[in-house]
Amino acid sequence: MRGLLGAAAVAAGAGAAVAVARRRTTGRAERMDRWHSVTIACEPEELGPLPPPLDSLGFPVEVVIRPAPGGRGTELAARMTEPRGRDGVRALRKALREARQLVEVGEILQPDSPPTTERTLTGAPLAYATRHGKEEGRL
Amino acid sequence: MKALCWNGVNDVGVREVPDPRIRNSGDVIVKVRRSTTCGSDLHLLGGYIPFMRKGDVLGHEFLGEVVEVGDGVRNHAVGDRVVVSSFVSCGRCRYCRNQEFSLCDNGNTNPAITEGMWGAAPGGCYGYSHAMGGFAGSHAEYIRVPFADVGAFTVPEGVSDERALFASDAAPTGWMGADLGGVRPGDVVAVWGAGAVGQMAARAAILLGAERVVVIDRFEYRLAMVESRIGAEALNYTSTDIGAELLERTGGRGPDVCIEAVGMEAHTPGPQHAYDMVKQQLRLETDRPAAVREAIYHCRKGGSVFVLGVFAGFVDKFPLGAVLNKGLTVRGAQMHGQRYIPMLLERMSRGELVTEHLATHTMSLDEGAAGYRIFKEKKDGCVRAVFTP
Numbered sequence: 365m366r367g368l369l370g371a372a373a374v375a376a377g378a379g380a381a382v383a384v385a386r387r388r389t390t391g392r393a394e395r396m397d398r399w400h401s402v403t404i405a406c407e408p409e410e411l412g413p414l415p416p417p418l419d420s421l422g423f424p425v426e427v428v429i430r431p432a433p434g435g436r437g438t439e440l441a442a443r444m445t446e447p448r449g450r451d452g453v454r455a456l457r458k459a460l461r462e463a464r465q466l467v468e469v470g471e472i473l474q475p476d477s478p479p480t481t482e483r484t485l486t487g488a489p490l491a492y493a494t495r496h497g498k499e500e501g502r503l
Numbered sequence: 504m505k506a507l508c509w510n511g512v513n514d515v516g517v518r519e520v521p522d523p524r525i526r527n528s529g530d531v532i533v534k535v536r537r538s539t540t541c542g543s544d545l546h547l548l549g550g551y552i553p554f555m556r557k558g559d560v561l562g563h564e565f566l567g568e569v570v571e572v573g574d575g576v577r578n579h580a581v582g583d584r585v586v587v588s589s590f591v592s593c594g595r596c597r598y599c600r601n602q603e604f605s606l607c608d609n610g611n612t613n614p615a616i617t618e619g620m621w622g623a624a625p626g627g628c629y630g631y632s633h634a635m636g637g638f639a640g641s642h643a644e645y646i647r648v649p650f651a652d653v654g655a656f657t658v659p660e661g662v663s664d665e666r667a668l669f670a671s672d673a674a675p676t677g678w679m680g681a682d683l684g685g686v687r688p689g690d691v692v693a694v695w696g697a698g699a700v701g702q703m704a705a706r707a708a709i710l711l712g713a714e715r716v717v718v719i720d721r722f723e724y725r726l727a728m729v730e731s732r733i734g735a736e737a738l739n740y741t742s743t744d745i746g747a748e749l750l751e752r753t754g755g756r757g758p759d760v761c762i763e764a765v766g767m768e769a770h771t772p773g774p775q776h777a778y779d780m781v782k783q784q785l786r787l788e789t790d791r792p793a794a795v796r797e798a799i800y801h802c803r804k805g806g807s808v809f810v811l812g813v814f815a816g817f818v819d820k821f822p823l824g825a826v827l828n829k830g831l832t833v834r835g836a837q838m839h840g841q842r843y844i845p846m847l848l849e850r851m852s853r854g855e856l857v858t859e860h861l862a863t864h865t866m867s868l869d870e871g872a873a874g875y876r877i878f879k880e881k882k883d884g885c886v887r888a889v890f891t892p
C-alpha cells in the first residue's frame with residue numbers, strides 16, 4: 365500500500381517531495397529504538413568510538429562499529445538510548461551520513477550558495493524537503 | 504551573472520542570478536565556454552521530474568576554463584581548459600572506488616528524496632533538480648564544480664572545444680551502454696534512438712569490435728548522420744518492419760546487445776502510444792517505455808539489454824515474460840563519466856571519436872528558450888543546441 369502511495373506521490377508533483385522523502389515504514393509505527401547504519405569505505409580502526417558528528421548530537425546514542433562482510437568496508441550503526449521522537453531519528457540519520465562523509469571525503473559537501481531559486485508557493489514543499497534532505501530517507 | 508533557468512513546466516528563460524562561490528575545498532569555479540542541451544533536460548522541462556524550483560539553472564554537459572580553485576584542489580589550476588562529468592562524485596566512497604561514479608554516496612546533498620523514491624540515492628548531477636542534489640547547472644556564465652579533482656578533466660591541446668564538449672556526458676553515456684551492455688567483437692548491436700546518446704552508443708559499439716551496429720529512429724536527418732558520421736546502419740521504424748529487418752540482419756537470431764537511448768518520452772506508432780500518453784497524463788504511469796519494450800522483444804535469447812534513456816518512476820506493460828523466458832540480462836545506469844572521460848578524450852585526439860556534428864545549433868544563452876524549442880520539437884535538423892554563455 366505504501367508502495368502505491370509512493371508511486372502516486374512521485375507523479376503528483378512537487379507537493380509530493382516531502383512524502384517521498386519520508387521514510388517508508390510499511391504501515392507499522394516507526395520504532396524509535398531501531399538501529400540506523402551506514403557502511404563506510406575504511407577500516408574499523410580508522411573510526412573512533414563515537415565518530416563525529418555523532419558526538420555532538422546532544423543526546424546519548426549507542427554505537428556499534430564492525431567490519432562489513434567481504435571487504436565492503438566498515439559498518440557504523442547507531443541508535444537512540446532514550447526516547448527522542450522523530451526529531452531524534454532525523455538528527456541521527458543526518459549525523460550518520462555526515463560521519464561517513466567526514467571519514468571518506470574529509471568535509472561535508474555544501475549546497476550551492478547563494479541559491480539561484482525564487483521562493484514561490486508551489487516551490488515551498490520542495491524547499492522544505494531539501495532543508496531536511498539528509499534527515500529523512502532510508503538509513 | 505546570466506543563466507538560463509527553469510521557470511515552470513515548459514518555461515525557460517534567461518535571468519540574472521548570483522555568481523557561484525567556492526563552498527568546499529575541492530571546488531573549482533569554471534567559466535563556461537560551451538554547454539549543451541540534452542534529452543534528459545526535456546524530461547525536466549516537461550515536468551516529468553517534479554523536483555524543480557523556479558530559478559533553477561539548467562544544463563549538465565559543459566566545458567570551460569577554471570577561474571578559481573579551492574585550497575584542496577591538486578589537479579587543476581586557474582586557466583585550465585576542462586570538460587566536466589555531469590555527475591558529482593566524491594571519488595572516495597565504495598561506489599566511486601568501484602568506478603560506479605553515478606552511484607556516489609557523497610555527491611547529493613538531498614539524498615532523502617531519491618532514497619524515498621528508489622530505495623537508495625544515486626550521486627548528484629548539475630542542473631538536474633533537487634532530487635539530484637540541486638546543483639546549479641551549466642547554462643550560465645559560471646558554474647561551481649565540487650570534487651574537481653575527480654570530475655573535471657583537462658582537455659588535451661589537439662582536441663577542440665566543439666569536440667571535447669561531448670565528453671562531458673553524451674559520449675561516456677553511450678560508451679557505458681556498449682561497455683556495460685557487454686558488447687564484444689562479433690556482436691550485432693541494435694540501438695534505439697539516434698540522438699547524441701544513441702549515436703555515441705553506436706560509435707562505442709563499433710570501436711569495441713561489434714560486427715554490425717544498427718540504429719533505429721524516425722527522423723531521417725538523424726539517421727543520415729548515423730550512416731555518414733558514425734558508420735553504423737540506420738533503420739526508420741515508421742517506414743519499415745524493425746523486427747523483420749533485425750532478424751534478416753542477424754541470421755534469425757536477433758541482436759546480441761540492445762541499447763535503449765530514448766527515455767521516458769518515447770514515441771510509438773500505433774495504439775500503444777495513445778495508451779502510454781493517456782496513462783502518463785493521468786499520472787497512472789510516470790514514464791513511457793516504448794523503446795524498452797521493443798529492445799526486450801527483439802533481443803536474442805540470452806542477450807543483453809542496456810537502458811540508457813532516463814526513467815524516473817514506473818512503467819506499464821513491462822515485458823517480464825520475454826525477460827524471463829529468453830534469459831535476458833537487463834541493466835541500466837546513469838553515466839559513470841569519470842570512468843571513461845580520459846579514454847574518450849584520447850580517442851577524440853586520435854580522431855576515432857568525432858562529435859562536433861552533434862552540435863547542429865550554436866547560440867547565445869539569450870536564445871536559450873528558442874534552442875530548447877527546436878531541440879524538443881526536433882526542428883531544423885536539430886540534434887543538440889549548444890550555448891556559448
Ligand SMILES: NC(=O)c1ccc[n+]([C@@H]2O[C@H](COP(=O)([O-])OP(=O)(O)OC[C@H]3O[C@@H](n4cnc5c(N)ncnc54)[C@H](O)[C@@H]3O)[C@@H](O)[C@H]2O)c1
Pocket residue numbers: 541542543544545546672673676695696697698699700701719720721722725740764765766767768769770771793794810811812813836837838839886
Ligand atoms: N543514462 C545516462 O546517464 C544518460 C545521460 C544522458 C542522456 N540520457 C538519456 O538518453 C536519452 C536520449 O538522450 P538524447 O540527448 O540523445 O535525446 P534526444 O531527444 O535527442 O534523442 C532521443 C531520440 O529517440 C528517438 N525515439 C523516440 N521514440 C523512439 C522509439 N520508440 N524508437 C526509437 N527511437 C525513438 C527520438 O526520435 C530521438 O531521435 C534521454 O532519455 C536522456 O535522458 C541518459
Ligand SMILES: [Zn+2]
Pocket residue numbers: 541542543563564589672673
Ligand atoms: Zn545529458
Ligand SMILES: [Zn+2]
Pocket residue numbers: 592593594595596597598599600606607608609610
Ligand atoms: Zn563517491
